[in-house]
Amino acid sequence: MNFDNDHIYKRQQGTVLIVTMLILIVLTLIVLAGSRQTTMQLRMSSNLQSRIDAVEQAQAGLDYAETIPAVNIPVAAQVLCTENNPDGYSCYPDPIILPAPLDGGSGGTSSLVLVRDNLSPGGCPREGTSASTFECAYFKAISTFDDTASGQGRSTVNAGLIKKTLK
Numbered sequence: 001m002n003f004d005n006d007h008i009y010k011r012q013q014g015t016v017l018i019v020t021m022l023i024l025i026v027l028t029l030i031v032l033a034g035s036r037q038t039t040m041q042l043r044m045s046s047n048l049q050s051r052i053d054a055v056e057q058a059q060a061g062l063d064y065a066e067t068i069p070a071v072n073i074p075v076a077a078q079v080l081c082t083e084n085n086p087d088g089y090s091c092y093p094d095p096i097i098l099p100a101p102l103d104g105g106s107g108g109t110s111s112l113v114l115v116r117d118n119l120s121p122g123g124c125p126r127e128g129t130s131a132s133t134f135e136c137a138y139f140k141a142i143s144t145f146d147d148t149a150s151g152q153g154r155s156t157v158n159a160g161l162i163k164k165t166l167k
Helices: 005-012 015-067
Strands: 079-081 109-116 134-146 154-166
Touching: 015 109, 015 134, 015 154
Parallel strands: none
Antiparallel strands: 079 109, 109 134, 134 154
16 A cells, blocks of 8 residues: 555645634633623622712711700701702801811712601600700701712712700
8 A cells, every 4th residue: 555645735735724813812802701791790899889989978077066065056947958958958158167078078969958848746855864964856858979970870878867956
């Protein structure tokens, strides 16, 4: 038997190149799909962090509202709020001034609204025997942090507050 080696080599020319190109194309598609998934996960985690930051900033406004002494809240004031009030409340003439870290310290704007709740039951919640010593004012506190200009979102947190003063 006489084998013609030249004939075999001529038939195989280019086969290795085609197989290698197909493997490279498949590997490229796998890498592209993985990078696309990684980019999407990075966006989702960034959005989650932005949302958490916005809620924390809004919560900081409520925490600040708790520190405002009741003696600084005028009896006639039905609505106290900051100047940059996004919800259109008609505010008492003297606005609440938020500390610098709350007022846009992270790029957005913070606002705080205290709405006096005249429908709440009179008197203060009982705490021992001193219930007749205090007067209470009931408020709905609305704290908003807005950083939509930079794509970070807006968050609003509501809470009820009771401010005590001595009679």
